Every structure is written in structure tokens, then in C-alpha cells.
Amino acid sequence: MIYALVSHKGGVGKSTLATNIAFGLSKESDVLLIDTDEQGSSLDWINTREEETDLTVIGFPKKKIHKEIEKISRAYEHVVIDTPSHSSSLVRGAILASDRVLIPVQPSPYDIWAVAETVNLIEEIWDLKEVPAVFIINRKIVNTVIGKDASQILNDYGLPVLNTHICQRVIFPESASSGRSVLEFSSEARLEVDDLIEEIKSL
Ligand SMILES: Nc1ncnc2c1ncn2[C@@H]1O[C@H](COP(=O)(O)OP(=O)(O)OP(=O)(O)O)[C@@H](O)[C@H]1O
Ligand SMILES: [Mg+2]
Incomplete structure (x- = not known):
């Protein structure tokens, strides 16, 4: 399965979720994390790491990634693609390369309105390839219902919202x-990311 973390809005958690989801999946399968962002957050993350890991991370900031994805990903069971905020051509390539698009969104009205641009791009791409897309609520403030409210508003975009919410931690x-994952620490975040990965796998 090839998952792309996509949002035109910066700082919503694409790299955070890409690294943690890829790390979690790599505990049971061969996983490739592809960083298509020239900013290289996922690459910085792995380069900072001192401990061994089974996860492979590469940089591939090319807009024609969809033409090469089969060759690049052949040896892996799962691929996770981290994408930039400000390059529609790189994001388009990553969406075309993927089987599923995961859109992190923070539960605030400004973030929810801003996601329209990303949804429009995905819908435009559906003329070429119908890639399913889902929202992931990220950075929810603990013990608030704002995540639930956000899910209701996001429903208007016509894409599903995952039941698992990731809190601000x-x-x-x-x-x-x-260069580590929250999954390597005993924490509430670990439980949430474990649930998130299970939910993504069950889609
Ligand atoms: N659930 C969370 N709890 C606390 N901090 C978070 C959470 N998710 C993301 N962050 C923090 O928010 C900031 C932005 O996250 P991240 O870099 O993953 O976003 P991004 O969408 O990849 O940004 P960019 O568009 O610049 O690539 C980082 O400092 C990250 O540590
Ligand atoms: Mg990033």
C-alpha cells in the first residue's frame, strides 16, 4: 500500500505523521518512507537518529514520482510519502503515485477552510486516477470536543474523517x-498512533 501525507497548509503534521506511521508499519513489514519535500524533514529526522531501524528513508523530490514509483517501491510492502506544502506539482505526483491520501488537519476553522485547496487538487486528479482520501485530525487539544466539531464540519467536503484523533502532545x-518515534516511548501518543495505524490498515 502506498500512502501519501498531503496538505497545502504548512505545519499541519504531514512529516510528523509520515515518520510515525512509517516507523509503526516498519515493525511488521518492509517499509519505505519517501520524502518529496525539498525541506527534507523526514530525511533530517532519520539522519538525526542514532539507533538502528528497519525503516528505509529516501529523498525523492521529483514531480514525476508516479512514473517511477513502481520501480522504487517494488521491494516494500508499504510506502509512505511525505509531501511539501507549497508545490502543487510535487503534491500532484505524490497523489498519483499513491493508493491512499491522508490529509492531516488541525481542528480549527482556519485550517478546515484552508483544506479546500487540497480537496480541490485531489478531486481534479480523480479525472486521471480515483485515489481515496481521508482526513486525520491532528493536534487536538486534550479533553476538548473540538475534534468532534471539526469532524462534522469536515464532512461537508465529502471525504471521510478517521475516528482516531491525534492530540497535541x-x-x-x-x-x-x-530521530525517534512516539511509538518508542510509553505515552498516550503511542496509543493514539497505534490506533491510527490500525485504522489506516483497515481502510
Ligand atoms: N500532534 C502533535 N503534537 C505536538 N506537536 C505536533 C503534533 N503534530 C505536529 N506537531 C509539531 O508541529 C510542527 C509542524 O509539524 P510538521 O513539520 O510535521 O508539519 P508539516 O505539515 O510536515 O509541515 P511542512 O508543511 O512545513 O512540511 C512541528 O514542530 C511538529 O513537531
Ligand atoms: Mg513537512
Whole structure:
């Protein structure tokens, strides 16, 4: 399965979720994490890491990734693609290369309105390839119902919202700073990311 983390809005958690989802999947399968963002967050993350990992991470900031994805991903059971915010051509290539699009969105009205651009691009691509897309609520404030409210508003876009919400937790930046995943620490975030991966696999 090839998953692309996509959103035109910056800082919504594409790289955070891409690295954690890829890391989680790599515990049971051969996984390739492809960083198509020239900013290279996923590459920085793996390069900071000192511990061994089974996860393979490469940089591939090419807009024609969909033409090469079969060759690149042949040896892997799962591929996770991290994408940039500001290059529609790179994002388009990543969507065309994927089997599923995962759209992280923060539960605030501004973020929900801003996601329209991403949904429009996905719908435009459906003329060429009908790639299913889902929203993932990320950075929900613990013990608030804003995630539920956000899910209801997001429903108007006509794409499903995953039941698992990822909360705002300091362990995400903390673990990333040493190239690790929240899954390597005992934390609420670990439980949420485990649930998220199970839900994504069951789609
Ligand atoms: N659930 C979370 N809890 C706490 N911090 C988070 C969470 N998700 C993301 N962050 C933090 O938010 C910031 C932006 O996240 P990230 O870099 O993953 O977003 P992005 O969508 O990849 O951004 P860009 O568009 O610049 O590539 C980072 O500092 C990250 O550590
Ligand atoms: Mg990023």
C-alpha cells in the first residue's frame, strides 16, 4: 500500500505523521518512507537518529514520482510519502503515485477552510486516477470536543474523517528531535498512533 501525507497548509503534521506511521508499519513489514519535500524533514529526522531501524528513508523530490514509483517501491510492502506544502506539482505526483491520501488537519476553522485547496487538487486528479482520501485530525487539544466539531464540519467536503484523533502532545517534537518515534516511548501518543495505524490498515 502506498500512502501519501498531503496538505497545502504548512505545519499541519504531514512529516510528523509520515515518520510515525512509517516507523509503526516498519515493525511488521518492509517499509519505505519517501520524502518529496525539498525541506527534507523526514530525511533530517532519520539522519538525526542514532539507533538502528528497519525503516528505509529516501529523498525523492521529483514531480514525476508516479512514473517511477513502481520501480522504487517494488521491494516494500508499504510506502509512505511525505509531501511539501507549497508545490502543487510535487503534491500532484505524490497523489498519483499513491493508493491512499491522508490529509492531516488541525481542528480549527482556519485550517478546515484552508483544506479546500487540497480537496480541490485531489478531486481534479480523480479525472486521471480515483485515489481515496481521508482526513486525520491532528493536534487536538486534550479533553476538548473540538475534534468532534471539526469532524462534522469536515464532512461537508465529502471525504471521510478517521475516528482516531491525534492530540497535541510534546512527545511528538521531543521524540523527533532525536530521530525517534512516539511509538518508542510509553505515552498516550503511542496509543493514539497505534490506533491510527490500525485504522489506516483497515481502510
Ligand atoms: N500532534 C502533535 N503534537 C505536538 N506537536 C505536533 C503534533 N503534530 C505536529 N506537531 C509539531 O508541529 C510542527 C509542524 O509539524 P510538521 O513539520 O510535521 O508539519 P508539516 O505539515 O510536515 O509541515 P511542512 O508543511 O512545513 O512540511 C512541528 O514542530 C511538529 O513537531
Ligand atoms: Mg513537512
